[in-house]
Amino acid sequence: MPRFIFSLYCLTLLSNLTLFPLNAAYSQSFALSGQVRSSTDSQPLAGVQVILESYSSPVRSHDAVSQSDGRFSFEKINEGLYRLSLSHVGYQTLVTDSIRCYSSRMDLGKLSLLAYSQTLNEVVIRTKKPVIYYESDRFRVDVQAMHTRGDQALDLLQRIPGVKLEQSGDLSLQGKMNVLVYINGKQSYLTGSALLSYLKSLSAGDIASIDFLPTPPSSYDAAGSGGVIDIHLNQRSEDGYSVNTSLSITPLARTRSGLSTMTTIRKGRWQGYGQWGADYSPSFEIETTNRQTQNHRMDQISQQLTRPKGFSSLMGLSYQRSPHEVLGLDGKLMQQWTTRQTESQLSQEGSINPVYVNRQDNHQSQAQSGALHAFYKRTLDTLGSTLTLDGDYYHIKSDQKDWFSNFYTMGSAPEFRFDSRQNLLRSSTLYAFKADWIKKTAFATLESGVKTGQVTNTNVVNQDSLLGSDQRPIVGYANAFTYREHIQAFYVSLQKPFGPLDLKVGVRYEHTQGFDDTRQLVHRQYGYLFPSASLMVRPGTHQLTFSYRKSIIRPVYTNLNPFSYYTDSYTLQAGNPALKPALAQIAEFNYVVNNTRLLTVNYIYLKDATLDVFTYDPLRQVSKSSPQSIGQLQTWYIATGQALQLNKVGR
Incomplete structure (x- = not known):
């Protein structure tokens, strides 16, 4: 197997040699x-x-x-x-x-x-070699200094202080949601179930280090209030190749398994890597829901079995044209399949004849995503000043099908059955280009850059109900919606050491234009300045850091849809084209002694936060959830100690 992979890489490299001059000198x-x-x-x-x-x-x-x-x-x-x-x-x-x-x-x-x-x-x-390094705007975990045998990347992240996998399936960093995940310094654009599937298919042994930025500097996108997690994969520093394969099996009531293979290769001016992973993680949940509206009460108990399967593939190739120039191309493919079966017992009281319902829901979905990233980096001087150009393409599409079967019993009336079905199609396409310039001197570091990007998001919902033997659409609920968003950004920052002090200040400007194809439901544009600052003081073995950042949380594209879709037979999720972006003010203080964290205090103030507003339709007996920009949230996060399990007992 290693010989086959090595041969495959050699063929790829030889086929591309003609694209670049061969007379460039080695470093x-x-x-x-x-x-x-x-x-x-x-x-x-x-x-x-x-x-x-x-x-x-x-x-x-x-x-x-x-x-x-x-x-x-x-x-x-x-x-x-x-x-x-x-x-x-x-x-x-x-x-x-x-x-x-x-x-x-x-x-x-x-x-x-x-x-x-x-x-x-x-x-x-x-x-022993320190595992965590604290800097003014981040802390870095040296994964190679940890015992991670058999772990998935998701397991590793949950062992880091301040990182948590929420019940919703999203990652949080020091109590903050909307975390952006980068891979090798580049934004992955993965969120939700797609991100979890990738982290489960990636072996922790394939990771060199991870940077955690609770308050990122202005060189990072202003989107998101949760900060940035930047995963750096292993790379070779000498000529040769290596293949690392990891298989994990968790013997629970429903066995979970994962397979990951990482290949790295370096030959002269060429360097490449490939990562393939698969994951199967079934889960079982029991949920109790109680609804009370005026004289009506509805109690529901649900048992849900979910079987998600995922496959991911990453490949990258870089070429050093000269001692000062590197260019490369990265690609990513992902495939997900999910089936979910739910059985519920529901009782409704308060009417003349109580209603009892046995409900069976079947869910099937599949999603495919692909991404390409091209980059060019040039070193401008011996101090490490650089010019970097990056281009990104990302596309994801999903097909979700739901079947709802309800068996009603009302007093002495005979039992009858009502069936319905739903089909939700989604697709998103992103193009982005950015240029970053870093000028380093012996006294200070200056950074500047520009970025432009556009996103097209399309949602199509089809809903039918079996009132008899034929399928008939529900008027007002079958619809299609396309939303487009253009973002332009510019930033500048300065980092300057003053003896035991290290100061970094910056500002970023982003302009956003969003609209639907008709420009009647959504048509808006806005621009904001996003300042950021961090200060680190090192009196002896003590280290104190202060950081601040302003960020933006744009509405989730699917929340802008002007229609509704069912999450179960009695719950509707509606969209809201009038949603506004939320602005966040984030401040953080850290106190570290001998590279051990003693205290972290983080504060967030969020204006125009998106909150779900619930209403109930007693005639249709349906609860409806609709997002509204009405929230003002304040969040405090206080932590002490460094609760990181550096080493584990062998399994």
């Missing part, structure tokens, strides 16, 4: 070395942990350990700006910023570590 490699000594007696220190982190690619770092003579070295590193960190038991950690690597072999000379003044008697100290 020039550099070497960096130095010697660590004790400041007390100037003797060499052995066993010092040395970490070299590139400013242009902070996800990937180089590790080394000093030898008996105190010397350490890094070979085959790229030209650019680096941060060097030296740590050793009994000594204070030394961090040196803005090390510029510009010659083939650089020697940093002698570096001294300051010893702690305390004297300890017969103490055994065990150290």
Whole structure:
């Protein structure tokens, strides 16, 4: 199998060699070395942990350990700006910023570590590489330092402090919903069940690190109040290839299983990866619903069995045209199938003749999605300044079918049956292009960029009821609706260190135009400024961070539909074309000591939030839910401690 995959990749690479010039030079490699000594007696220190982190690619770092003579070295590193960190038991950690690597072999000379003044008697100290790194606007989890054997990506995320899978099936970050998920620094555009299916089919062993941004800077889209989760997959740093396969089986009452295969390859200036995954996660739920309206009471008990199956495939290929240029293409395909069977017993009291109903619902749905992402990145100088161009295409379509069967019993009257069915078709297509420019100096970092995108969303609902032996449409409920949205954005930000202080400020402007094809139901445009700021203070081993961000939550496209559809025989979900965008003000404070979080306080104020308003039709005996822009919400999130299970007992 590995030989077949390797051969397949070779054929792909050879077929594309003619697209780019072959005379581009390979990246020039550099070497960096130095010697660590004790400041007390100037003797060499052995066993010092040395970490070299590139400013242009902070996800990937180089590790080394000093030898008996105190010397350490890094070979085959790229030209650019680096941060060097030296740590050793009994000594204070030394961090040196803005090390510029510009010659083939650089020697940093002698570096001294300051010893702690305390004297300890017969103490055994065990150290390990930190799993979580806290920065001014994010915290990063080094997945490679964790024990994740057999875990899915979703399992891994739920072990991170502040991350939770809500009952609705959505991820929340520090109590905030509307979380955006990025993969390798690029927005995935996955939400809801599609996102969960992908996270279940991705093995945690295929992940290198994860960035969590509760208050993202202005370089990220203003949409969403929940922050950003950026998943970085494993990549090779040397020529060769690897294949990693993971199979997980959870022996519950209804067995769950997942299969994931990750292939990475690097050959000279070419680098590629492929990830394939499948997941099957059945679930069973019992739900009790009680409705009370005036003199009528309706009690319902439902048993629901859901069988979702999903398949995902990701492939990427990049090519380094020169030491300063990289371009590539990523593709993604996903397929989901879901069946759900529900049996309910319903009783209605308050009328002359009580009504008892046995209800059977059958749900079948399938969804397909595909995405393409092309990028070009050019390094502008040795400090790591870059220009990046990105283009995205994303398309998803789904077909949902529901059958409702109701068996009525009313007093002494004979039992009769009423059937209905529903078909919901949805599709969304997105195009986006953006350009980002980062200028780095030894004193500050300036970022700027533009983005434009457009979305077309179409919904078609067909509903029929079996009143006799023939299908007849319900007037006013079978409909089609197409909504289009164009967004243009511009941002600028500045990051400047002041000794133990690190300040980053930015502002983003986004203009939105949305309309339906008739321009009668929906036709609006609006523009807002979205400021952001973060401040980090490092007095010794203490770290305090303050951050602020303004964001926007645009109406969910399906909520703008001017028609209704059934979620069950007695519940309708209606749309509202008059929904407005909600604006959020987000502030956060973090206190960290020795890279361990002691306190997090997060506050959100949300204006014009979308809330569901429920009404009841006593004639049709149907509850109707309709979204309205009427909410003003305030949310506080307070957490202490670092409740992260770093290692697990072997299974």
